[in-house]
Amino acid sequence: MSAPWTGFSYIAINLARFIRPGEITFSGVNSTLPMLACLLAKKTLDEDFVYINVAGGVDPEPSSIPLSSSDPVLAQHSASIFANEDFYDLCCRGRMDLTFLGAAQIDGQGCANNSAIGDWHNPKVRLPGGGGGAVMLPTALRSCTWRTEHSKRTLVNKLDFRTSWGGFHGVVTPIATFIKRDGRLALDSWHPESSLEEVRQRTGFEFDASTAHPTELPTERELQALASLDPTGQFERDARVSLR
Numbered sequence: 001m002s003a004p005w006t007g008f009s010y011i012a013i014n015l016a017r018f019i020r021p022g023e024i025t026f027s028g029v030n031s032t033l034p035m036l037a038c039l040l041a042k043k044t045l046d047e048d049f050v051y052i053n054v055a056g057g058v059d060p061e062p063s064s065i066p067l068s069s070s071d072p073v074l075a076q077h078s079a080s081i082f083a084n085e086d087f088y089d090l091c092c093r094g095r096m097d098l099t100f101l102g103a104a105q106i107d108g109q110g111c112a113n114n115s116a117i118g119d120w121h122n123p124k125v126r127l128p129g130g131g132g133g134a135v136m137l138p139t140a141l142r143s144c145t146w147r148t149e150h151s152k153r154t155l156v157n158k159l160d161f162r163t164s165w166g167g168f169h170g171v172v173t174p175i176a177t178f179i180k181r182d183g184r185l186a187l188d189s190w191h192p193e194s195s196l197e198e199v200r201q202r203t204g205f206e207f208d209a210s211t212a213h214p215t216e217l218p219t220e221r222e223l224q225a226l227a228s229l230d231p232t233g234q235f236e237r238d239a240r241v242s243l244r
């Protein structure tokens with residue numbers, strides 16, 4: 001029988017479930033959970049996919065799993081090495097199937113704010129900006145993001161600033177997984193220890209939940225793969241993910 005989810009395993013495994021065989025998938029800067037998700041999918045999918053990371057590695061076989069998703073170890077034993085412009089070229093030519101990109105705020109259309117919290121001219125917090133996401137989010141065939149908390153300050157009705165348009169096709173938090181449907185994020189499933197009511201209460205935008213259901217528990221294969229990537233639990237401790 002499968003073990004119950006933790007907030008950490010919920011995010012990592014459900015991000016991995018967005019990856020499809022035969023696709024080209026990319027994980028970017030400060031993206032430890034998507035990095036783990038891609039390496040996990042390499043162990044759990046019966047058919048392969050192409051994994052490209054921001055360190056330039058293409059289907060790498062790293063000697064160790066780095067704490068940083070930008071570590072050069074992620075280029076070890078790669079099939080090829082890509083420069084940054086190659087990532088954008090794949091997106092703009094319609095060849096990038098899935099990207100994992102971060103976001104400070106996400107609205108109901110799946111658009112992202114990575115620029116500022118508060119008024120642009122006098123912000124409470126100045127964020128690092130869109131980086132490659134401003135190009136990759138609107139041009140990749142699909143993009144997914146994650147948040148280690150689920151709250152109305154991150155899942156908002158209106159962005160303080162729109163850094164990237166186009167919209168995420170998937171969002172994973174510790175208690176819910178959203179997918180894009182008819183131009184808006186819809187609830188796909190919720191953590192079995194949460195509820196539809198809790199997800200609504202903690203989300204700043206309205207969403208369709210007509211086909212939503214409790215998320216299927218992780219399989220033994222998924223749990224074993226994640227444990228092999230994080231044998232000491234360091235990644236889980238660093239992520240500090242909690243349901244509430």
